[in-house]
Amino acid sequence: MTVLLKVEDLHIFYDSIEALKGISLEVNEGEIVTVLGANGAGKSTLLRAISGLLPIHSGTIQLRGEGLNNVQAYEIVIKGISHAPEGRKVFSTLTVEENLNLGAYIRRKDIKAVSEAKERVFSLFPILKSRRSQLSGTLSGGEQQMLTMGRGLMSTPRILLLDEPSLGLAPLLVKQIFQIIREINDQGISILLVEQNARKALSIADRGYVLETGNITISGLASDLKSNQKVQEAYLGGAALKKRK
């Protein structure tokens, strides 16, 4: 298996506060890797650093061996990393279709490729097709989440960074979103998934990391993490689980 994304000893500061204290992780070609952690553990910080939105204090980020430390955020997406940010950051006063077109901004001149990418997104998220000329701010929370993910796919990335895709969604929608993440992965796109919903994340991931206050404390295969006692207690509601047994 070849390593696609490699983060080594990454330190990130917000002013004088160290948000990431030497993180190392890898995503192999074709994998779904999840990063679990509580609020404020540094999960979003990690993704924002990979996408070039935060200055790197020390450490390295590489995509297929190519260093990304000094690459601007708007160039990172050209390299093949796409980031669907948390909080359904759709461009609310733009239509659904305009949002999707911006997802393919880096090859906006290739009209055919853009419309093909759009059709692929519409086949994953049919609801977006029927809402294409609606302002994205008027979509429901679930639809906005789908738009954020669909927009992230428009650049046909090698790896998609997903930040809390299940946040605030109804259980049925959460199930659907995770199903779609798997479908996206089946199309050959690697996924780095940041989640609080550990149970769901581990059910689709190949491997996982646990992030606690800026450090990675546990890592391993998803199946091992599921049975890891610490993970169970902290993220899977372990105590309740034991009682039921």
Next chain:
Amino acid sequence: MRIFLEQMINGLTIGSFYALIALGYSMVYGVMKLINFAHGDLFALGSYLGFSLLVWGSAYVTSHVGLAGGMIAAMLIAAIGIGMAGIIVERIAYRPIYPAGRLPAVVSALGVSIFLQNAIMVAWGPRYQAYPVNVVPTVRFEIGGIHITLLQIIILILSFILLALLYYIIQKTTFGAAIRASALDRDTAALMGININTVIFFIFALGPALGGTAGVMVGMYYRQISFTMGWNYGLKAFTATILGGIGNIPGAMVGGLLLGIFEMLGSAYISTAYKDVFVFLILILVLIFRPRGLLGEKVAEKV
């Protein structure tokens, strides 16, 4: 009725000046959250640039390209020159100061405004300057008893073309969507691969370029220009921006045209002496009753 319609035409004419200038305020505010107080003076600089081109170049112009060609050339050169001036102002006076926050940038903008006003005074002198008389032949048409001059027709058509072109770029192209996206959320726009510096370059070139063109139009329309004109027009165009909803491109156009009409109807039916009062009364009323403007978005609460 005849007076009403004639005043409507007059209002639309000066309204299109306001609209063209207002676009520069609105675009810059939308993306940078900065009120570019130097914009009015860039407009004045455009007016003076057009003046010099028409005066100094008049011999060449009349013999080679004709007056109509000279008019187009003056507008084009003013647009390009002021567009470049806009970029230079951004580089020198705003870019180094962004990290310090929004308020210092506004103060810097006021500084540039004072600088430009004085630079114009030094370069062209403190007295009024007069545009040449014969740039556009003074032809009057009468349609159903309503008088309209050839110059007004030219200004209205040209402004309409420019406004339509800008509307198309901002609202219908992917690059326009990128500009609107950068205004909404710069970080997420960067995740799409949008280079914010390209967007900033574009808005600081195009806004002042439209303002400079309006400057030449105002010079031809009123013929008299002064180094302080940027303040007056700038403030009115800024009012138009607020009226339409700041940061909103169609809003700036509608706001400009409406403001011109209000001003003309007010001075025709109430009093010419109070025409500026009507304009700023509107500013006050909008700020009190509808601060987001006619077409503006509801300002989302920041959590």
